[in-house]
Amino acid sequence: GAVVSQHPSRVICKSGTSVKIECRSLDFQATTMFWYRQFPKKSLMLMATSNEGSKATYEQGVEKDKFLINHASLTLSTLTVTSAHPEDSSFYICSAKRDYSYNEQFFGPGTRLTVL
């Protein structure tokens, strides 16, 4: 149990386009999901906390208008990178916190975004 999927696994896009990444908890409900970003040879950095049915909370320095998060159901959160630029190229990973599981987070396989 506790499987999290992400789609797509890899995306290449032109500068200026928007990209949507989906994060799904497959076998459990998650009122809270998280979005992280990892640059090459760097630590994962928390971008935002996604709460089902309410607005996401963003970490300092993360532009909420650039990275749109929607958590429409207990099993799905989406991250949209709007007007992507080459500096947005990164590895985006989501996680989901299973309710009543002592705050343990389960991670998706990640999405590699390359902006040309």
Next chain:
Amino acid sequence: KQEVTQIPAALSVPEGENLVLNCSFTDSAIYNLQWFRQDPGKGLTSLLLIQSSQREQTSGRLNASLDKSSGRSTLYIAASQPGDSATYLCAPGGVYSGGGADGLTFGKGTHLIIQP
């Protein structure tokens, strides 16, 4: 702001050895601490979760300890195998960082290579 340091940054040993990976964190006001492994280009696999009230957790050949007051955790790997080769990440959770509670803060990891 929580800061996480992992030592050593890299380690290469022959298989069969017992290993200790170290993690230190600056803010002891945490809810829990998770250890993960990350294979190249992949997402994170949760290895162990230690609650703030616990001292250690064990799973198979892995044992993790937590000394919350001193801001330290260690991951012990017994009888290492080539399949253990990966990057190991330590992540204390639950420190309010100005955005979302329960978000994890990651160290840069220990890159482990087990030689056959």
